[in-house]
Amino acid sequence: MPNAAVIALIPLLPLAGFLLLGIFKNTFRNSSGIIGTILLLASAFIAIYVAYGYFFDYGKVNGVYQKLIPFQHVWLVFSKGVSIDMGIMLDPISVIMIVVVTFVSLMVHIYSLGYMKGEKRFSTYYAFLGLFTFSMLGLVLSSNIFQIYIFWEGVGVSSFLLIGFHYDRPSAVAACKKAFIVTRFADLGFLIGILILSYSAGTLDFNTLIQRLTTPGSPELQNAVASSFLGISAVAWGVVLVFIGGAGKSAMFPLHIWLPDAMEGPTPVSALIHAATMVVAGVFLVARLFPVFAITVPGGLNIVAWVGVISALLAAVIACTQTDIKRVLAYSTMSQIGFMMFGLGVATYGGEGSLGYTASMFHLFTHAMFKALLFLGAGSVIHYIHSNEMKDMGGLRKHLPITHITFLIACLAIAGIPPFAGFFSKEEILLAAYENNPAVYWIALFTSGLTAFYMFRLYFRIFWNGPSLAASPSPSKGGGAHHGESFIMMLPLIILAIGAAAAGFIPFGKFVSSDGTPLETKFHLQFSILPVALGLAGILLAIWLYKKQSTRAGKIAASLGKLYKTAYHKFYIDEIYLFITKKVLFNLVGRPAAWFDKNVVDGMVNLTGNTTAAISERIKKLQSGKIQQYAIYFLVAVIGLALIFIYVF
Amino acid sequence: MEPGLYHILFVSAALFFIGVYGFFTRRNLITMLMSIELILNSVNLNFVAFNKYLWPNRMDGLFFVIFIIAIAAAEAAVAIAIIINLYRSHQSIDVEKAEEMKY
Numbered sequence: 034m035p036n037a038a039v040i041a042l043i044p045l046l047p048l049a050g051f052l053l054l055g056i057f058k059n060t061f062r063n064s065s066g067i068i069g070t071i072l073l074l075a076s077a078f079i080a081i082y083v084a085y086g087y088f089f090d091y092g093k094v095n096g097v098y099q100k101l102i103p104f105q106h107v108w109l110v111f112s113k114g115v116s117i118d119m120g121i122m123l124d125p126i127s128v129i130m131i132v133v134v135t136f137v138s139l140m141v142h143i144y145s146l147g148y149m150k151g152e153k154r155f156s157t158y159y160a161f162l163g164l165f166t167f168s169m170l171g172l173v174l175s176s177n178i179f180q181i182y183i184f185w186e187g188v189g190v191s192s193f194l195l196i197g198f199h200y201d202r203p204s205a206v207a208a209c210k211k212a213f214i215v216t217r218f219a220d221l222g223f224l225i226g227i228l229i230l231s232y233s234a235g236t237l238d239f240n241t242l243i244q245r246l247t248t249p250g251s252p253e254l255q256n257a258v259a260s261s262f263l264g265i266s267a268v269a270w271g272v273v274l275v276f277i278g279g280a281g282k283s284a285m286f287p288l289h290i291w292l293p294d295a296m297e298g299p300t301p302v303s304a305l306i307h308a309a310t311m312v313v314a315g316v317f318l319v320a321r322l323f324p325v326f327a328i329t330v331p332g333g334l335n336i337v338a339w340v341g342v343i344s345a346l347l348a349a350v351i352a353c354t355q356t357d358i359k360r361v362l363a364y365s366t367m368s369q370i371g372f373m374m375f376g377l378g379v380a381t382y383g384g385e386g387s388l389g390y391t392a393s394m395f396h397l398f399t400h401a402m403f404k405a406l407l408f409l410g411a412g413s414v415i416h417y418i419h420s421n422e423m424k425d426m427g428g429l430r431k432h433l434p435i436t437h438i439t440f441l442i443a444c445l446a447i448a449g450i451p452p453f454a455g456f457f458s459k460e461e462i463l464l465a466a467y468e469n470n471p472a473v474y475w476i477a478l479f480t481s482g483l484t485a486f487y488m489f490r491l492y493f494r495i496f497w498n499g500p501s502l503a504a505s506p507s508p509s510k511g512g513g514a515h516h517g518e519s520f521i522m523m524l525p526l527i528i529l530a531i532g533a534a535a536a537g538f539i540p541f542g543k544f545v546s547s548d549g550t551p552l553e554t555k556f557h558l559q560f561s562i563l564p565v566a567l568g569l570a571g572i573l574l575a576i577w578l579y580k581k582q583s584t585r586a587g588k589i590a591a592s593l594g595k596l597y598k599t600a601y602h603k604f605y606i607d608e609i610y611l612f613i614t615k616k617v618l619f620n621l622v623g624r625p626a627a628w629f630d631k632n633v634v635d636g637m638v639n640l641t642g643n644t645t646a647a648i649s650e651r652i653k654k655l656q657s658g659k660i661q662q663y664a665i666y667f668l669v670a671v672i673g674l675a676l677i678f679i680y681v682f
Numbered sequence: 683m684e685p686g687l688y689h690i691l692f693v694s695a696a697l698f699f700i701g702v703y704g705f706f707t708r709r710n711l712i713t714m715l716m717s718i719e720l721i722l723n724s725v726n727l728n729f730v731a732f733n734k735y736l737w738p739n740r741m742d743g744l745f746f747v748i749f750i751i752a753i754a755a756a757e758a759a760v761a762i763a764i765i766i767n768l769y770r771s772h773q774s775i776d777v778e779k780a781e782e783m784k785y
Contacts, residue, residue, distance in 0.1 A: 658784030660777055661706050669701065 037104035040083055040121050043131055044170035046076040047138070050163035058156035062339065066149070069159035070142040073166065077135035087128045088544050098549035100124040100240055102176050114236055120176030120237060126320050126394055130173035130313075133401045136532075137309035138166040140525035142299045144409050147522035148301055148416060153175045158198060163303070165191035166385025169310035178227050181235045181321070185282070189216050192311050196298040201559050204551065209295035215291040219281020220409040222541060223318075226274030229413040230325075232616060233260075233267050239321065247328040247382075249350040272326055272333045276340075278379045283315025284367050285374060286344040292367055292609055296359035296421075300412030305364040308405035313397050324549055325389060327382035342466075342473045342480070345371025349483040353490065354590075357421045358411050362404070365447065367482060369400050375477065376462040379469040380547060387547040389469065392461030395541040399454035402536050405445040405531035408442040413522055414495055427582075430496040435523045436612065437496050439530040446533040448485035448568045448583065451561070457537035460561050467560070478655060481564050485571030493579035690731040697724035711765045711775045715758065722754045 050072040054065045060067055073642035083475030085369075092098050103122035142162060149158055190213075197209030218253070233243040234253050245253040246268055260267045277288075284292035292312065296303045304314060319326065321338060326334045345368045352364035373393045380389030413436040430437040446453035449460070461482060466474040511656055542552035568590070589598045599605065697720050704717030724745045733743025769775050 654785040656785045658781030660780075664705060 037121060039079060040123070040174070043076050043080050043083065043135065044167050046072045046079075046165040047170065051160045051167060053160075054163065055189075058160065063155075065156035065159045066142070066146045067622070069163055070139070072163070073135065073139045073142050076170075077132075077139045083123070084128045084132045087123055092123070092125075092278045093130070096550060096553045098125050098544070098546075098551075100207040100549075102240070115231065117179040117237060117622050118181055119176040121174045122176035123174075125549065126317065127173045127423055129394060129398060129545060130317060131170055133313075133398055133405055134169050134309045135164060136172065137401050138169075138305060138403045140405055140409070141305045144304075144412070144522055144525040145301045145308045147226070147519045147622055148386060148412055149299060150196060158195075158299070161191055161194045161198070162302075162389055165302075165305060165310055169314065172314055178231060178239055178242060179464075181318070182220075182224065182227055182241075184278045185220065185278070185318075188311055188314055189213060189220065190281070192216075192295070192306055195306070195672070196295050198298055199300065202249050204294075205297040206292035208291075212291040212295050215288055216281045218465075219288050220276050220364060221278075222274040222276075223280070224277020226271045226278060227275075229267055229271035229274065230589070233271065233436075241320070243324045246495075247324045264573075268325070269330045269333060272322060273336060273457050275322060276326075276333060276337060276606040279315030279318040280340060280374075281315070282318075283312050283374065284344075285315065285340050285371065286347050287606060289344060289367050290610060291349070292361040293360050293603070296357075296363050299416040300359065300408060300415055303363070304405045304408030304412070307363065307408060308544065312370055313373070313401070314376055316370060316377065316393065316397055318347035319374065319377050319632065320390065323377065323380075324382055327547065331381075334378050334380075336378075338466075338470060341371045341374025341376070342476050343371070344368070345375065345480045345522070346476055346483075349487065350600050351603050352487040353483060354597060356423045356493065357406075358423060358426070358491060361487060362407055362411055365407075365484065365488065366404055368480060369396070369404065369447070371480075372459065372462050372477065373400070374423060374536075375473055376465060379466045379473060383468070383546075383550070385552075386469065387552060388461060388542075389465030390547040391542045391552050392458060392465050392547050394545045395539075396458035397463055398454075398539075398541070399446065399458045399533070399536045402454055402529055402532035403443040406439055406443040408448070409435050409522075409526055409529065410443065415524075426495045427498040427579040430655045431498075435487060435526060438495070439526040440492060442530045443533050446487050446489045446537075448572060449481055449564055449570075450485075450568055451565065452537065453535075454535070454537035456561075456565070458541075460557075460564060463564055464560055466555065470499040478564060478567060482567035482571045485568035486575050486632055489575035490579050493575055498544075498582055499579050500590050516649050546634060557671040603647065641682060687731055690727060694724045694727040694731065697721075697727065709776050709778055711761075711768065711777055714777065715761050718761075719754060720770070722750060726750055738777040743772070 050069045054061055054069060058065065086092070087101075089099075091671065093585075101123040103121055103123065104641050105118050107116050108119050110116040142159070142444070145158065145162070149155060152158060165188065169185050172181055172188060175184060193209045196212050197205050199205045230242060230246070231237045233256060234245045234301065235243050245251050248254060250362035254268070256267075265273075281288040295306060298306070325336065331650040348364040348367035352361050352368065355361045355364060373396050375392030376389045377398060378389070379435060380387050380393070413433060414429060415421060416424065417429070417433060420426070421680075430614075442453065446455040450455045462475055463474060466477050506517075545553070546552040602608070692756050701717045701720030701724060704720065705714050708717065729743040729747050729750075733740065737743075765775055769778055772779050
C-alpha cells in the first residue's frame, strides 16, 4: 500500500505555497515565483512517483487496477453511514490526473516566471496558482462525493480570482464574474444531483455509492429506480443533474459562454484552466461516476454523448471565424472537451465497449499537453506583440523560432496528424463513436476536419501570412530585453512539445479502463485514413487561404454571408442569455419581485417607522424640561391611580 | 381633650399638601427642597401616628421613620450638591432657568 502521508503531500504542497505566498506576500516579493515553482516541482515529482508505484507496483491485483483508499478521515457525520469524509482515492483516472495537473501546473509556474515578471502582484499570482492547483488535486483525489463538491467550488473560486487577476480592467472583472456565475448556476444542478444520488444510495462515499447504484437488485437501486419524478427515475435525475454541473465546469453547450471570456486572465492561467484544471473537472466527474452512468442510466450517457458532440461541432465552427487568438484556442478547448465528453458518452462499462472511456481519458491526457503548449505559445506571441488580434500578427516565424516550431507541433497534435499525440487519442475516440453511435461519429469526423482547419488558420495567421512585422521588428513601444524568447519561457514550451509529440505512444489502455482491467487497444490502419485525410484537407485549405495574404478568405466569408456572421457572433448564444435574463427574467420575475419588495416588505417597515415618528412628533412637547411640569404629571397620575384603586377595585 | 388619630392625620395631610403646593409654585430650588422635606415629614407623622394608635405594642413605624430621616438627610446632601453645580453653570438656582433638557 502507498504511504498516505506522501500522497497527501501532493495537494498539500501547493496549498502550503498558497498560504505562504498569500500571507507573507511582501516578504517573498521577488522569490515568490521560485518558491511556488519549487513546491510544485516537489509535488509533481511525488505525483510521478505515486503514479509509478500505482501502475507498476501495488495498484494491480489479479490483473485489475484497484480503487485504493490509503487515507480516509470521517469528518462530518449526518447519520449512520452518511458522512462527509476527507479521503484520498487512488484509481487509474485519479493517478493520471494528479500527474497531468501537477505537470501542467509546473510548466505554467515555470513559464510565469518569465511571463509575469515585473507584475506588481507577483506573489499574489503565485499564491492563486497554488490554490488553483491544490483545489484541482484535491478534486481528483476525492474519495467522497461531497469532498469533490468542496474542491469543485475551490476550483471555481480560484478560477474566479485568476481570471479577474487584472481587476483594474473592466473586461476582466466582467469575465471573472461571468465564469463564476455560470459555473455556480451549473453547480446548483451538481449539488441537487449529489443530494439525490446520496439520498438514494444512502451514502456519500464514492465506492459504496457506485457499488450500491450499479448492483442490480440492491435495495437502494430498486428504491431509486422505483421513485420517479416526471416519469424519470430518481437515479437518472441524479446523474443528469450531476452532469449539468460537470457540463458547466467543462464549458459544454449551452453553459459554455464563460470559457471564451475566461481568457481575460493572464495567458498562463488560461493554459492552466484549459489544459489541466477546471474544464477537465467535468469530464473527470463523469468518468468518476461512469459506472452509474453506464450500468444504471444509459440514457444519461446518451445525453453526455450528444451534448459533447454538439459542443464540439459548435465550438469548432465558431473557432473558424474568431480573430482573437486566445479566443480561437478557447473554442478549440471547448471542442476538444466535447470530444472527451462524447468519448465517455459512447462507451459502455467493461470489455471492448469501454474503449470510449479509455480514449476519453487518453485524450484528456494528450490534450493537456498540446493545449497547454498552444496557450503558452500564444502567450509568448502575445508577450512579443502586445496584442491578441490576428491582424496585428503575421510572419512571426523569424522572430519567434522556438515558439513557431513548438506551436506547429501542437497544431499537428490537435489536428490529429500522426505520429503526434492527438492522433492516437482522437482516433480511439472516433473509433469508439463509430462502433457505438454512427451519427455521433460522422459529426465528430467533420469536427475533427474543422479542427485541423481552424488550428492551421491560426498557425498561418500568426507565423506566416504576410510581412506585416518584417519591416518593424520591434512593434511595441517598450522594446527592451525581455522581448523575444527568454529561456525560462521556452523551457516549458520545449518540454510540452516533447510531450505533445510523444505522449501518443503510451499504451494507455493498459493503464486506464472503466473497470480496471487492462484494455487492448487495437490500431486500425484503414479506419484512420479518413480522419487523417480530412485533417490534411483542412490543413491544405488553411494553407490555400491563409499562408499568403490573399482575399480568398474574405471572399469565402462573404459568400457564406449569414452563416459566417452567425458563427462570428458565436451563434448569438450570449445574446440569447442576455435576452433571457434581461428581457424575460428581469421583466417577469425581477420587476414584480422588486415591486413586492419596495411596496409590501419595505412598506410594512416604513409604516411602523412613520407611525412611530408621527406619534412622537405629537407628544414630544410633554418633555418640556420643566421639572415642576413633570411633577404635576406625576401627581396627577398618582391621584388618578389612587382613584382607580379606590373606586374601581 | 386628648388628640386622637384623626387630628394628627389632619395635620399630616395639611403638611403634605402645603409641601406639594410649595413644590409646584416655588421657583427657587432650595425652597422646593424644603417643600420636599415637608412632604417627607408628613409621611413620618403618619407612620408615627398609625404606629401609636393602631399597633401600640410594635415599633415598625418608628423604624421606618428613622430610616426616612436618614435617607432624607442623604437626599438633602445630594440635592444641595446638585443645586450648587447648577448655580455654577447657570449663575442662578431658579428652576425655570434650567430647562435645556427637553425634546
